[in-house]
Amino acid sequence: MSAKKLCCALLLLAGMNQVFAGDTPDSLVAGYVAEASATTPGFTVSGQRGKSFFLKEWGVSDKMPTCNACHGKNLKIEGKHVVTDKIIKPMDPSVNPERFSSSTKVEKWFKRNCKEVAGRECTPAEKADFIQFITHGG
């Protein structure tokens, strides 16, 4: 394969990463805000509320009492699974650009982790606030 063809193939592959993982933190927040607004007209997202949500002690699970039990309180560094010790890559997309780049992945983990820690699914408002907190502070 010539150098030119190889360059083109590599550029195409790099571009495809954006095509398939088409979401961004802000686009995800916007989506959740729209959902939340449907049931709560005039809803505005709040990073401060998101921070409280993230640090809340839910009292549902002994092993996983809070979100930060696994993710840690500093989201720019690795966390560790509280049961298995598996390393969890940082949540902050400014450090780990994979985060909040796929709505399918985000929805999957919200469903699992909210049920474990909060005992129920998280609302669109909570999801919007949480992502807002991680990406824009709270």
Next chain:
Amino acid sequence: MKWFTALVFVFASTVVYADGVKLSGPTQPQWKSECSGCHIAYPPQLLTAGNWQQLMGGLDKHFGANATMAPNDSKAIQDFLQRNAGSGDKHSASSLRISDTTWFKREHREVSNKTWANPAVKNRSNCTACHVNAERGDWSEDGVRLPGR
């Protein structure tokens, strides 16, 4: 012919046996990505088909966690586990814990209680605490590094 011989040796070197059970073995993309989110993806040979079926049918109560996933991923993983499951009593555990199988207990009979209690190990499901290269398919005894050494 030389290339063929070299290839045979390379292939053979990637295959690891433990008590007649091949561990480094088949993989499947969804199994790899979904089952290694919170722990190493445990080789399918280490539980029976019946055990795996029960486990996959109760992912919302997966040893205290919620491991639910999209139905098409679950189906693909179930098929893979069924095709590659272990057989016989030695690989069976009503608790669905690999560490409760007689095979596991036999393989780890020389591991001291002190080692199991080491905070770096934490529990018997934490394979990579000692099998440091298991995520690359290396389960060999040579590749074991006990913590604290």
